[in-house]
Amino acid sequence: MVSERSYSYDVVVVGSANLDLVAAVEHLAAPGETVIASDYAEHPGGKGLNQAVAARRSGARTAFLACLGRDAAGDALHRVITDEGIDPYVVDVAVPTGRALISVDRDAENSIVVVPGANQHLGIGVVDDHRSILTDTRVVLAQLEVSTDAVEAAFAIARVAGAITILNPAPAAPLSPGLLSLCDIVVPNQTELAQLGGTSALLEAGVSTIVTTLGARGIRIVDGDGTIDIPPYAVRAVDTTGAGDAACGALAAALARGDDVVTAARRAAAAGAIAATRPGAVPSLPTAVEIDALVDG
Numbered sequence: 001m002v003s004e005r006s007y008s009y010d011v012v013v014v015g016s017a018n019l020d021l022v023a024a025v026e027h028l029a030a031p032g033e034t035v036i037a038s039d040y041a042e043h044p045g046g047k048g049l050n051q052a053v054a055a056r057r058s059g060a061r062t063a064f065l066a067c068l069g070r071d072a073a074g075d076a077l078h079r080v081i082t083d084e085g086i087d088p089y090v091v092d093v094a095v096p097t098g099r100a101l102i103s104v105d106r107d108a109e110n111s112i113v114v115v116p117g118a119n120q121h122l123g124i125g126v127v128d129d130h131r132s133i134l135t136d137t138r139v140v141l142a143q144l145e146v147s148t149d150a151v152e153a154a155f156a157i158a159r160v161a162g163a164i165t166i167l168n169p170a171p172a173a174p175l176s177p178g179l180l181s182l183c184d185i186v187v188p189n190q191t192e193l194a195q196l197g198g199t200s201a202l203l204e205a206g207v208s209t210i211v212t213t214l215g216a217r218g219i220r221i222v223d224g225d226g227t228i229d230i231p232p233y234a235v236r237a238v239d240t241t242g243a244g245d246a247a248c249g250a251l252a253a254a255l256a257r258g259d260d261v262v263t264a265a266r267r268a269a270a271a272g273a274i275a276a277t278r279p280g281a282v283p284s285l286p287t288a289v290e291i292d293a294l295v296d297g
Contacts, residue, residue, distance in 0.1 A: 005162075009087070009137035010060035010256035011249075012163075014127070014154045015048020016119040016145035017066045017081075017090075018098035019073040020281055022241070025103050028111045037103075044080040045100055045281035046119070047143040047170060050242050054249020054271060055141070056086050059288040060256050063087040063133050065154075067126065067146075069097035069118040080282065089130050093121045098145075108237040108276065114145060114171070122146040127153040135161035138256040141248060143168045148179060155182035164255055168248045169196060180205035185261070187211045187248050211251065211265055213244050219269045221261060230265045233273035233294055242281035247272035250291060270294040 023037035052064040064086050068074035074097040081088045098117040104110045127134070127150050134140055140158040142151040142165075155165045159182055166185045169175065172195040180186075186207050188196060196202060199210045199222040209223040218232035250271035254264035270291045278284035 007136055007138050008061070009063045009133065011052075011055040011139045011141055011252045012063045012065065012133050012137040013048050013052040013055065014065045014122070014140065014142040014146070014151060015051065016046035016098055016116070016122075016143065017044075017049040017068055017077050018046035018100045018114065018117075018119070019043075019077065020045035020100045020102055020241075022102045022104060022280065025105055027105050028103055028109065035103075041280065043280040043283055044077055045242070046098055047145050047168065047245055049077065049080070050245035050281045050285065051141055051143065051168070051249040051252070052081070052086050053084050053282050054246045054285045055253045056084050057285055057287045058250045058253035058267070058271065058291065060253035063089055063137070065089045065122070065126070065130050065133065067091045067093050067118040067121045069093060069095050071097055073097035073099070074118070089133060091121070091126055093118050095121065102241060104239050104241065104279070108240050110239070110241050112241070116145065119146050123150050124153045126150065127157070131157045134158045134163070137163055139164045139166060139252045141166045141168070141252045143170055144173050145171070148173060148175065152176065152179040152182060155179065166248070166252055166255075168244070170244065172196065177205060180207055183207045185209045185211055187213065187251065189213050189215070189244060209261055211261070211268070213247050213268075213272060215240070215243075219247070219265045221265055223261075228262055230262070230269050233270050235273045235277050237276040239279045239284065240276045242284045243272040243276040245281065246275035246285050249285070266295055267291055
């Protein structure tokens with residue numbers, strides 16, 4: 001149940017922003033193999049920015065806490081943030097903006113190498129300087145393309161203020177007991193869930209709910225009361241790069257407006273399905289109207 005208190009934001013996203021360099025290939029390169037791309041594009045991306053845009057397009061009043069470089073890529077991402085109607089709490093630093101090197105094959109599978117750049121500067125100090133937005137929101141959403149110490153600090157501030165904390169543990173990394181104890185909801189994919197020890201380990205660590213994205217098999221919700229499977233929406237996938245981020249942003253937006261986790265997960269599944277039908281990360285993210293249309297059939 002969402003608090004009756006008035007908040008400035010529905011969702012605050014703490015995370016990364018990258019320029020995505022995307023190559024279309026026949027198949028993903030094996031170790032030592034060179035492949036020739038058939039197409040190339042540059043898109044705004046980074047899990048934090050993707051999820052902030054996804055939440056905003058899902059109807060949430062959204063703020064984004066991030067670090068960008070003082071370069072052309074940083075300028076371009078600044079424009080994306082403001083053009084999307086997201087309130088920017090962005091620290092500019094004297095290092096290159098983050099990059100993601102992405103290959104997408106004919107089956108819409110991808111391989112991603114992230115160069116963190118400016119994202120590495122989002123630390124505890126940046127979080128502490130922006131604690132006011134973390135206490136003035138219904139939901140705080142974070143990922144692991146920035147410091148886990150920063151995420152833990154953000155969740156600690158948010159929890160004291162009564163916000164829902166959602167962690168997308170991507171890319172998977174060892175998580176401290178302290179961080180896990182501050183997570184209301186963890187949203188991994190199947191690989192990340194296995195690397196974190198499975199649902200039982202997360203529940204034992206203090207996580208209330210695990211919402212696992214299963215790709216073409218939908219979403220699975222596990223909490224102390226049991227398991228609920230959310231069926232997939234049948235679509236023709238073109239590029240799955242932003243699908244998980246679409247799901248996370250839509251989930252956060254739905255929970256912020258007061259939806260229960262099952263209803264929110266249905267919207268997350270729909271958002272991820274729509275995103276998979278389009279190339280790119282930010283360009284693929286659906287609006288609330290598109291999600292409504294798919295959910296309502």
